[in-house]
Amino acid sequence: MMEFLRQPWSWYVAGTIIGLIVPVLLIIGNKHFGISANLRHACAACFPANIKFFKYEWKKEIWNLFFAGGILAGAVLAVTLIGNPAPVQVNPLLATELVRYGINDYSNVVPKQLFSFESLFTLRGLIIMVGGGFLVGLGSRYAGGCTSGHAIMGLSDLQLPSLIATASFMVGGFIMANLILPFILNL
Amino acid sequence: MEENINKNLPDHSFTLNKMAGDLTDTDFELRSLDTICVNESEKQHPWWYNFKYAAVGIVFGIVFVKAEVISWFRIQEMFRLQSFHMYGLIGTAIVVAMISVALIKKFKVKTIYGEPIVFHPKKFNKGQIIGGITFGLGWALTGACPGPLFAQIGTGAFVVAIVILSAIAGTWVYGYFRDLLPH
Numbered sequence: 009m010m011e012f013l014r015q016p017w018s019w020y021v022a023g024t025i026i027g028l029i030v031p032v033l034l035i036i037g038n039k040h041f042g043i044s045a046n047l048r049h050a051c052a053a054c055f056p057a058n059i060k061f062f063k064y065e066w067k068k069e070i071w072n073l074f075f076a077g078g079i080l081a082g083a084v085l086a087v088t089l090i091g092n093p094a095p096v097q098v099n100p101l102l103a104t105e106l107v108r109y110g111i112n113d114y115s116n117v118v119p120k121q122l123f124s125f126e127s128l129f130t131l132r133g134l135i136i137m138v139g140g141g142f143l144v145g146l147g148s149r150y151a152g153g154c155t156s157g158h159a160i161m162g163l164s165d166l167q168l169p170s171l172i173a174t175a176s177f178m179v180g181g182f183i184m185a186n187l188i189l190p191f192i193l194n195l
Numbered sequence: 196m197e198e199n200i201n202k203n204l205p206d207h208s209f210t211l212n213k214m215a216g217d218l219t220d221t222d223f224e225l226r227s228l229d230t231i232c233v234n235e236s237e238k239q240h241p242w243w244y245n246f247k248y249a250a251v252g253i254v255f256g257i258v259f260v261k262a263e264v265i266s267w268f269r270i271q272e273m274f275r276l277q278s279f280h281m282y283g284l285i286g287t288a289i290v291v292a293m294i295s296v297a298l299i300k301k302f303k304v305k306t307i308y309g310e311p312i313v314f315h316p317k318k319f320n321k322g323q324i325i326g327g328i329t330f331g332l333g334w335a336l337t338g339a340c341p342g343p344l345f346a347q348i349g350t351g352a353f354v355v356a357i358v359i360l361s362a363i364a365g366t367w368v369y370g371y372f373r374d375l376l377p378h
Contacts (some may be wrong), residue, residue: 017267018262019280019283020287022264022284023284023291024287024291025258026287027253027291028291031292031295032338034296034305037307037308039248044341046341047359051366057367061369061370070245072248076345078249079344080347081253083260083345083350085256086256086259086350087349087351091260098277099217099248102271106268117266117352118235121283123352123354128354136317137357140331140334141333141337141362141365142359142364144337144344145333145361146330146333150325151329152320155341156342159289160285160289164289165296166293168319170323176330176333177331179331180328180330180334180335182329183335184331184335185274186275189336
Protein backbone atom coordinates (compact mmCIF):
# COMPACT_ATOMS: atom_id res chain seq x y z
CA MET A 9 0.00 0.00 0.00
CA MET A 10 2.73 2.47 0.99
CA GLU A 11 4.67 1.56 -2.13
CA PHE A 12 1.59 2.25 -4.19
CA LEU A 13 1.05 5.62 -2.51
CA ARG A 14 4.68 6.60 -2.86
CA GLN A 15 4.82 6.43 -6.63
CA PRO A 16 3.53 9.39 -8.65
CA TRP A 17 -0.26 9.31 -9.02
CA SER A 18 -1.82 9.10 -12.45
CA TRP A 19 -3.61 12.04 -14.03
CA TYR A 20 -7.00 10.37 -13.90
CA VAL A 21 -6.84 9.60 -10.17
CA ALA A 22 -5.59 13.09 -9.34
CA GLY A 23 -8.01 14.75 -11.77
CA THR A 24 -10.96 12.89 -10.26
CA ILE A 25 -10.04 13.91 -6.69
CA ILE A 26 -9.48 17.54 -7.69
CA GLY A 27 -12.79 17.56 -9.58
CA LEU A 28 -14.59 16.22 -6.50
CA ILE A 29 -13.32 19.14 -4.42
CA VAL A 30 -15.82 21.35 -6.29
CA PRO A 31 -18.98 19.58 -5.05
CA VAL A 32 -17.46 18.96 -1.60
CA LEU A 33 -16.85 22.69 -1.04
CA LEU A 34 -20.33 23.50 -2.30
CA ILE A 35 -21.98 20.93 -0.07
CA ILE A 36 -20.04 21.60 3.13
CA GLY A 37 -20.60 25.35 3.03
CA ASN A 38 -21.71 26.82 -0.29
CA LYS A 39 -18.13 27.71 -1.15
CA HIS A 40 -16.93 28.21 -4.68
CA PHE A 41 -13.62 26.59 -5.46
CA GLY A 42 -10.95 29.26 -5.85
CA ILE A 43 -7.51 30.17 -4.58
CA SER A 44 -6.31 33.45 -6.03
CA ALA A 45 -8.86 35.47 -4.03
CA ASN A 46 -6.55 34.78 -1.07
CA LEU A 47 -4.09 37.22 -2.60
CA ARG A 48 -6.81 39.83 -2.54
CA HIS A 49 -7.74 38.96 1.04
CA ALA A 50 -4.09 39.39 1.98
CA CYS A 51 -4.15 42.90 0.48
CA ALA A 52 -7.44 43.69 2.19
CA ALA A 53 -6.16 42.43 5.53
CA CYS A 54 -2.67 43.93 5.48
CA PHE A 55 -2.47 46.90 3.11
CA PRO A 56 -5.96 48.07 2.13
CA ALA A 57 -4.55 51.64 1.71
CA ASN A 58 -8.03 53.04 1.26
CA ILE A 59 -8.33 51.34 -2.13
CA LYS A 60 -11.97 50.58 -2.89
CA PHE A 61 -11.13 47.16 -4.27
CA PHE A 62 -9.65 46.10 -0.92
CA LYS A 63 -12.31 47.56 1.34
CA TYR A 64 -14.55 44.65 2.11
CA GLU A 65 -15.04 42.30 4.99
CA TRP A 66 -12.20 39.92 4.26
CA LYS A 67 -12.84 38.13 7.54
CA LYS A 68 -15.98 36.67 6.00
CA GLU A 69 -13.75 35.02 3.42
CA ILE A 70 -11.44 33.49 5.97
CA TRP A 71 -12.45 29.99 4.86
CA ASN A 72 -10.32 30.59 1.76
CA LEU A 73 -7.23 31.24 3.87
CA PHE A 74 -7.88 28.02 5.81
CA PHE A 75 -8.17 26.25 2.46
CA ALA A 76 -4.81 27.63 1.30
CA GLY A 77 -3.25 26.75 4.65
CA GLY A 78 -4.58 23.23 4.20
CA ILE A 79 -2.90 23.00 0.79
CA LEU A 80 0.43 23.91 2.37
CA ALA A 81 -0.08 21.42 5.21
CA GLY A 82 -1.16 18.73 2.73
CA ALA A 83 2.05 19.22 0.79
CA VAL A 84 4.10 18.83 3.99
CA LEU A 85 2.24 15.60 4.81
CA ALA A 86 2.62 14.21 1.30
CA VAL A 87 6.35 14.87 1.21
CA THR A 88 7.07 13.51 4.67
CA LEU A 89 4.73 10.50 4.71
CA ILE A 90 4.39 9.33 1.11
CA GLY A 91 7.04 11.31 -0.70
CA ASN A 92 8.59 9.97 -3.87
CA PRO A 93 12.38 10.12 -3.52
CA ALA A 94 12.98 9.70 -7.26
CA PRO A 95 13.43 12.83 -9.39
CA VAL A 96 10.53 13.83 -11.63
CA GLN A 97 10.56 12.07 -15.02
CA VAL A 98 10.29 14.62 -17.80
CA ASN A 99 10.14 14.47 -21.55
CA PRO A 100 13.72 14.10 -22.88
CA LEU A 101 13.07 17.02 -25.23
CA LEU A 102 12.53 19.28 -22.22
CA ALA A 103 15.60 17.94 -20.45
CA THR A 104 17.74 18.58 -23.54
CA GLU A 105 16.44 22.13 -23.76
CA LEU A 106 16.88 22.93 -20.08
CA VAL A 107 20.40 21.57 -19.84
CA ARG A 108 21.44 24.31 -22.28
CA TYR A 109 20.43 26.84 -19.62
CA GLY A 110 22.28 24.99 -16.91
CA ILE A 111 19.17 23.40 -15.42
CA ASN A 112 19.66 19.72 -14.64
CA ASP A 113 18.51 19.31 -11.04
CA TYR A 114 15.18 17.47 -10.94
CA SER A 115 15.21 16.63 -7.25
CA ASN A 116 12.83 19.39 -6.20
CA VAL A 117 9.41 20.56 -7.42
CA VAL A 118 11.13 23.70 -8.68
CA PRO A 119 14.56 23.66 -10.34
CA LYS A 120 17.12 24.59 -7.69
CA GLN A 121 19.19 26.39 -10.29
CA LEU A 122 16.37 28.90 -10.77
CA PHE A 123 14.49 28.95 -7.48
CA SER A 124 16.74 29.73 -4.54
CA PHE A 125 17.49 32.71 -2.35
CA GLU A 126 20.86 33.13 -4.12
CA SER A 127 19.11 33.08 -7.46
CA LEU A 128 16.99 36.04 -6.34
CA PHE A 129 20.10 38.16 -6.85
CA THR A 130 20.52 37.10 -10.47
CA LEU A 131 18.58 38.75 -13.25
CA ARG A 132 16.89 35.59 -14.48
CA GLY A 133 16.00 34.47 -10.97
CA LEU A 134 14.54 37.87 -10.23
CA ILE A 135 12.47 37.91 -13.42
CA ILE A 136 11.21 34.36 -12.93
CA MET A 137 10.33 34.55 -9.24
CA VAL A 138 9.47 38.18 -8.60
CA GLY A 139 8.32 39.05 -12.15
CA GLY A 140 6.42 35.78 -12.56
CA GLY A 141 4.72 36.08 -9.20
CA PHE A 142 3.73 39.66 -9.96
CA LEU A 143 2.15 38.68 -13.29
CA VAL A 144 0.32 35.76 -11.66
CA GLY A 145 -1.11 38.00 -8.95
CA LEU A 146 -2.04 40.88 -11.22
CA GLY A 147 -3.38 38.68 -14.01
CA SER A 148 -5.49 36.40 -11.85
CA ARG A 149 -7.30 39.30 -10.22
CA TYR A 150 -7.66 41.17 -13.51
CA ALA A 151 -9.14 38.03 -15.05
CA GLY A 152 -11.35 37.50 -12.00
CA GLY A 153 -9.89 34.13 -11.09
CA CYS A 154 -7.10 31.65 -11.65
CA THR A 155 -6.91 28.08 -12.85
CA SER A 156 -9.12 26.85 -10.02
CA GLY A 157 -11.74 29.60 -10.09
CA HIS A 158 -12.03 29.85 -13.86
CA ALA A 159 -10.70 26.67 -15.48
CA ILE A 160 -12.20 24.23 -12.97
CA MET A 161 -15.03 25.96 -11.06
CA GLY A 162 -16.15 28.26 -13.88
CA LEU A 163 -15.97 25.68 -16.66
CA SER A 164 -17.79 23.09 -14.57
CA ASP A 165 -20.62 25.60 -14.22
CA LEU A 166 -20.51 26.11 -18.02
CA GLN A 167 -19.54 29.77 -17.77
CA LEU A 168 -18.47 31.20 -21.12
CA PRO A 169 -16.35 33.97 -19.50
CA SER A 170 -14.38 31.23 -17.75
CA LEU A 171 -13.75 29.48 -21.07
CA ILE A 172 -12.45 32.76 -22.49
CA ALA A 173 -10.25 33.26 -19.42
CA THR A 174 -8.93 29.69 -19.57
CA ALA A 175 -8.08 30.05 -23.26
CA SER A 176 -6.29 33.31 -22.44
CA PHE A 177 -4.30 31.61 -19.66
CA MET A 178 -3.12 29.04 -22.20
CA VAL A 179 -2.29 31.67 -24.82
CA GLY A 180 -0.17 33.59 -22.30
CA GLY A 181 1.53 30.40 -21.15
CA PHE A 182 2.37 29.23 -24.66
CA ILE A 183 3.79 32.64 -25.58
CA MET A 184 5.94 32.80 -22.46
CA ALA A 185 7.20 29.20 -22.44
CA ASN A 186 8.03 29.03 -26.14
CA LEU A 187 8.85 32.57 -27.22
CA ILE A 188 10.03 34.58 -24.23
CA LEU A 189 11.30 32.16 -21.56
CA PRO A 190 14.26 30.93 -23.69
CA PHE A 191 15.67 34.48 -23.67
CA ILE A 192 15.12 34.86 -19.93
CA LEU A 193 16.77 31.51 -19.19
CA ASN A 194 19.77 32.60 -21.25
CA LEU A 195 20.37 35.66 -19.06
CA MET B 196 -34.08 28.34 7.90
CA GLU B 197 -36.70 31.08 7.62
CA GLU B 198 -35.57 32.44 10.94
CA ASN B 199 -31.98 32.46 9.90
CA ILE B 200 -32.75 34.40 6.78
CA ASN B 201 -34.69 37.01 8.67
CA LYS B 202 -32.07 37.23 11.33
CA ASN B 203 -29.48 37.96 8.72
CA LEU B 204 -31.45 40.45 6.71
CA PRO B 205 -30.39 43.67 8.42
CA ASP B 206 -26.77 42.62 8.36
CA HIS B 207 -27.09 41.66 4.76
CA SER B 208 -28.49 44.97 3.66
CA PHE B 209 -25.87 46.78 5.68
CA THR B 210 -23.12 44.90 3.88
CA LEU B 211 -24.87 45.53 0.59
CA ASN B 212 -24.91 49.25 1.13
CA LYS B 213 -21.37 49.22 2.33
CA MET B 214 -20.29 47.30 -0.71
CA ALA B 215 -22.46 49.15 -3.20
CA GLY B 216 -19.60 51.38 -4.27
CA ASP B 217 -17.53 48.30 -4.92
CA LEU B 218 -20.09 46.47 -6.88
CA THR B 219 -20.83 48.75 -9.75
CA ASP B 220 -21.05 46.86 -12.98
CA THR B 221 -17.29 47.04 -13.44
CA ASP B 222 -16.90 44.55 -10.66
CA PHE B 223 -17.32 41.10 -12.10
CA GLU B 224 -15.56 39.45 -9.25
CA LEU B 225 -17.11 36.24 -8.19
CA ARG B 226 -15.37 36.65 -4.89
CA SER B 227 -16.89 40.03 -4.20
CA LEU B 228 -20.28 38.55 -4.87
CA ASP B 229 -19.30 35.97 -2.33
CA THR B 230 -18.41 38.70 0.08
CA ILE B 231 -21.89 40.08 0.14
CA CYS B 232 -24.11 37.07 0.03
CA VAL B 233 -22.72 33.57 -0.20
CA ASN B 234 -21.11 33.65 3.18
CA GLU B 235 -24.06 34.99 5.09
CA SER B 236 -24.31 31.67 6.84
CA GLU B 237 -20.78 32.06 8.13
CA LYS B 238 -21.88 34.28 10.99
CA GLN B 239 -23.83 31.43 12.49
CA HIS B 240 -20.76 29.26 12.81
CA PRO B 241 -17.85 29.56 15.17
CA TRP B 242 -14.54 30.28 13.46
CA TRP B 243 -13.18 26.78 13.96
CA TYR B 244 -15.77 25.47 11.51
CA ASN B 245 -13.30 26.72 8.93
CA PHE B 246 -11.05 23.78 9.71
CA LYS B 247 -13.24 21.67 7.44
CA TYR B 248 -11.95 23.79 4.55
CA ALA B 249 -8.42 23.24 5.79
CA ALA B 250 -9.14 19.50 5.69
CA VAL B 251 -10.25 19.75 2.06
CA GLY B 252 -7.14 21.84 1.39
CA ILE B 253 -4.97 19.08 2.86
CA VAL B 254 -6.42 16.56 0.41
CA PHE B 255 -5.84 19.04 -2.40
CA GLY B 256 -2.25 19.64 -1.29
CA ILE B 257 -1.49 15.91 -1.13
CA VAL B 258 -2.83 15.38 -4.66
CA PHE B 259 -0.83 18.38 -5.89
CA VAL B 260 2.38 16.81 -4.64
CA LYS B 261 1.63 13.21 -5.58
CA ALA B 262 0.50 13.99 -9.13
CA GLU B 263 3.42 16.40 -9.63
CA VAL B 264 1.01 19.20 -10.50
CA ILE B 265 3.22 21.59 -8.56
CA SER B 266 6.32 20.65 -10.53
CA TRP B 267 7.75 23.54 -12.54
CA PHE B 268 8.90 20.94 -15.04
CA ARG B 269 5.40 19.53 -15.61
CA ILE B 270 4.09 23.01 -16.40
CA GLN B 271 6.94 23.56 -18.86
CA GLU B 272 6.05 20.25 -20.56
CA MET B 273 2.42 21.31 -20.74
CA PHE B 274 3.18 24.60 -22.48
CA ARG B 275 5.52 22.83 -24.91
CA LEU B 276 2.96 20.10 -25.68
CA GLN B 277 5.50 17.54 -24.51
CA SER B 278 3.26 15.67 -22.11
CA PHE B 279 -0.38 14.75 -21.79
CA HIS B 280 -0.25 14.57 -18.00
CA MET B 281 -1.50 18.08 -17.12
CA TYR B 282 -4.10 18.12 -19.88
CA GLY B 283 -5.49 14.78 -18.77
CA LEU B 284 -5.51 15.90 -15.16
CA ILE B 285 -7.19 19.28 -15.64
CA GLY B 286 -9.57 17.75 -18.21
CA THR B 287 -10.60 14.97 -15.81
CA ALA B 288 -11.07 17.49 -13.00
CA ILE B 289 -13.29 19.65 -15.19
CA VAL B 290 -15.42 16.70 -16.35
CA VAL B 291 -15.85 15.36 -12.81
CA ALA B 292 -16.68 18.84 -11.47
CA MET B 293 -19.06 19.49 -14.37
CA ILE B 294 -21.01 16.28 -13.75
CA SER B 295 -21.13 17.07 -10.02
CA VAL B 296 -22.42 20.60 -10.60
CA ALA B 297 -25.04 19.30 -13.06
CA LEU B 298 -26.21 16.74 -10.49
CA ILE B 299 -26.31 19.37 -7.73
CA LYS B 300 -28.46 21.60 -9.94
CA LYS B 301 -30.71 18.80 -11.18
CA PHE B 302 -31.45 17.33 -7.77
CA LYS B 303 -31.33 20.73 -6.02
CA VAL B 304 -28.81 19.32 -3.56
CA LYS B 305 -28.57 21.38 -0.37
CA THR B 306 -25.56 22.08 1.82
CA ILE B 307 -25.07 20.03 4.98
CA TYR B 308 -26.78 22.93 6.79
CA GLY B 309 -29.83 22.68 4.56
CA GLU B 310 -29.17 25.83 2.55
CA PRO B 311 -29.73 25.84 -1.20
CA ILE B 312 -26.48 25.81 -3.18
CA VAL B 313 -26.13 28.98 -5.22
CA PHE B 314 -24.24 29.67 -8.42
CA HIS B 315 -23.30 33.07 -9.79
CA PRO B 316 -23.29 33.60 -13.54
CA LYS B 317 -20.12 35.43 -14.57
CA LYS B 318 -20.22 38.33 -16.96
CA PHE B 319 -17.78 38.75 -19.76
CA ASN B 320 -15.33 41.62 -19.59
CA LYS B 321 -12.06 42.34 -21.37
CA GLY B 322 -10.17 41.61 -18.17
CA GLN B 323 -10.70 37.92 -18.75
CA ILE B 324 -8.63 38.22 -21.92
CA ILE B 325 -6.03 40.83 -20.90
CA GLY B 326 -5.73 39.59 -17.33
CA GLY B 327 -5.91 36.00 -18.54
CA ILE B 328 -2.95 36.42 -20.89
CA THR B 329 -1.03 38.27 -18.17
CA PHE B 330 -1.73 35.39 -15.78
CA GLY B 331 -0.60 32.87 -18.41
CA LEU B 332 2.69 34.71 -18.93
CA GLY B 333 3.33 34.54 -15.21
CA TRP B 334 2.18 30.93 -14.93
CA ALA B 335 4.80 29.74 -17.42
CA LEU B 336 7.52 31.65 -15.51
CA THR B 337 6.70 30.49 -11.99
CA GLY B 338 5.54 27.06 -13.17
CA ALA B 339 2.71 27.34 -10.70
CA CYS B 340 -0.66 28.95 -10.40
CA PRO B 341 -1.74 30.27 -6.99
CA GLY B 342 -2.78 26.92 -5.43
CA PRO B 343 0.46 25.10 -6.24
CA LEU B 344 2.48 28.06 -4.95
CA PHE B 345 1.24 27.29 -1.44
CA ALA B 346 1.98 23.59 -1.92
CA GLN B 347 5.49 24.30 -3.21
CA ILE B 348 6.32 26.03 0.06
CA GLY B 349 5.02 22.95 1.86
CA THR B 350 7.51 20.76 0.01
CA GLY B 351 10.32 22.85 1.41
CA ALA B 352 10.84 25.32 -1.44
CA PHE B 353 10.73 28.27 0.95
CA VAL B 354 11.90 30.76 -1.62
CA VAL B 355 8.45 30.46 -3.23
CA ALA B 356 7.20 32.64 -0.36
CA ILE B 357 8.86 35.48 -2.29
CA VAL B 358 6.81 34.50 -5.36
CA ILE B 359 3.62 34.66 -3.29
CA LEU B 360 4.57 38.03 -1.81
CA SER B 361 5.19 39.28 -5.32
CA ALA B 362 1.82 37.89 -6.41
CA ILE B 363 0.17 39.78 -3.53
CA ALA B 364 1.98 42.89 -4.74
CA GLY B 365 0.65 42.24 -8.26
CA THR B 366 -2.88 41.94 -6.93
CA TRP B 367 -2.41 45.16 -4.97
CA VAL B 368 -1.14 47.03 -8.03
CA TYR B 369 -4.16 45.76 -9.97
CA GLY B 370 -6.44 47.05 -7.20
CA TYR B 371 -4.66 50.42 -7.24
CA PHE B 372 -4.96 50.93 -11.00
CA ARG B 373 -8.20 49.08 -11.42
CA ASP B 374 -10.34 52.04 -12.43
CA LEU B 375 -7.86 53.02 -15.12
CA LEU B 376 -7.62 49.57 -16.70
CA PRO B 377 -9.92 48.46 -19.53
CA HIS B 378 -12.62 46.03 -18.46
